Amino acid sequence: MHLGAIDWIILALYLAFVLGIGIVSARRTRSGSDFFLAGRAIPAWVCGLAFISANLGAQEVIGMGASGAKYGISTAHFYxxxxxxxxxxxxxxxxxxxxxSKARSGPEYLRMRFDEKTRALNAISFGVMTIISSGVSMYALAKLIQTLHVFDAPFAQLGLPQAWIFHGAILTSAIVVLVYIYAGGLRGAIYNEVLQFFLIVAGFAPLVWLGLRQVGGWEGLQATLGPSYTHAWAGMAHATTNRLGVDWFGLSMGLGFVLSFGYWCTDFLVVQRAMAADSMSAARRTPLIAAGVKMFIPFIVILPGLIAIALTSAPDHTSAKASPPAAVGSIVHHEPGVIPVKIDSASGKPMLDARGQPQLDYDLATPNLLLRYFPTGMVGLGLTALLASFMSGMAGNVTAFNTVFTYDIYQAYIRPGADDRHYLHVGRLTTAVGIVASVAAAYMCSQFNNIMDLMQLVLAFVNAPVFATFLLGMFWKRTTGHGAFIGLAAGITTAALHHGLTLPMDDIAGIKGGWLAVTRSYPSEMAQNFWTAIWAWSTCFLVTIAVSLVTRPKTDESLAGLVYSLTPKTLGEAGPWYLRPVLLGVIMLIGVTALNLIFR
Amino acid sequence: MPFDVRLPIGLLFLAIGGLLGVFGLIGDPAVLEAHSAGLNVDLIWGSALAVFGAFMVLLAVIARRRAPPHD
Known part of the structure; x- marks a missing residue:
């Protein structure tokens, strides 16, 4: 597949508009509040779309397609x-x-509610995590673009080696993101995230349409793949009878409560988008508007994976007989097709799993489907959608990093008391430093994959218990700073211990767990992750309560606006239904319940 | 006037949709349809994107006219 002139024009148009929005936003960015919080002047619908777009990075678009091919529609549980x-x-x-509370960041809320040490622990771990996450995402996209070979011809014409495609992808995206955040700050990032959201949908929706058309629609997918792929709740009674390798309790508590609430309710990357809203009502509606869109994202990012695996097992539904439905929990091995076999880069031979079967390279499910269905022109749109997803995720990480570093590390510990212009300047400088650090992390990924895996693992330990700290801080006024800090430390320690004492089946002790001793085997790595989170959260919750009961709490006056019982209630807001957060929330829960029932 | 992000989104989609639509019209149907199971996706999807882009531009223009004068 070679890129035509129209593909290049579409890519260039996208880059021009993204830079243009950054430059226009720069005119309105004159203060620290403008740069870090978009002046708190963004309408709810824009914040809502930015809220999900910042989370819709390349890892999600590619990773969810891969999980769809591997686990089926059960992947939608992540939504x-x-x-x-x-x-x-x-x-x-x-x-x-x-x-x-007028806090400018998540860690700053922890400082206002608890104390400096709790803020510092959260700020430093969050800052490191955003850089690593941004770097991993950058590496994944550059590697993908290199693997697709769409840029081989133009690079060859310029006399450049193929390895430069990797460098070109990293540098181009890094420079564009740097320009529009440096110029427009959070405002530039949010406006671009909305543009990127529409482009991601525009690029992947026709893929689903064309794919479903070929496999015979949803009924065709069900006939080809069987219930274990097309029923989200099939076999969830036991971890050994479903593709995820997780039982319903581990899924509901580990993913549905600890990890999910830990990410969506405390991760400053997404919370920052809501904090940029133009009113309290708009800030509350931001995640609810996002939820209304988010529940349908699986149809854009997961279905391509199911279509790819269906075409891999039955190349054309119109001519091939549908294979018999697979029994729930059985493992179906497919012949190579849309999804290629993983090749060991050292030996050049196919990689085999523990049972001696060839491993499929699921990460290529969505990209290969794109190259299969899209003619010249549409390929440009598809690549633009991939680039947009990558940039939105990276910009989300960088804007969160520059805010947390400037307010929670630089202003708090390095140079307090400077004027607003100084912090605006530091914020812009931090943006450049954050981008350079992300690029360095991407190259670390390509050289030392295991080190990056280890760093991500350590940060997962840090994140697992943090929701317990926020939950108790917001809803129990007796929670103390000492309780929060010691509870967090205990939760992190528990996460590390649980990981060190358990191991997924078929894995060897090491980075996958069991590095202390193997006291328990889990059916899958996912089950181990969910239970690590459950143990970490529970420990943090109980230790925080225990320590808080024997230490002195803050006065009620100092907690006004920070704790539920000491804050005026705003639940019964007036106005039409779409402006009332509680009613919107109920509608979203009804919608997601309906989707669970339809695909049960 | 506050910046209305619908305007650049609409203009970008109009441009991309227009390009795809024209390419779908003047391109070789046999080549274009070979990929997509007999459909001229460039023409169909390009038209859809252009209509969406025009709709977004229209929304931005209406909002601009309804906005109170800025001093």
Missing amino acids: WIGAIPAMVFIGVFMMPFYYG
């Missing part, structure tokens, strides 16, 4: 169980504290 309830919770219950 219908693992996102929507938490988004409703933050919109209805938590945004009044984030927005009403």
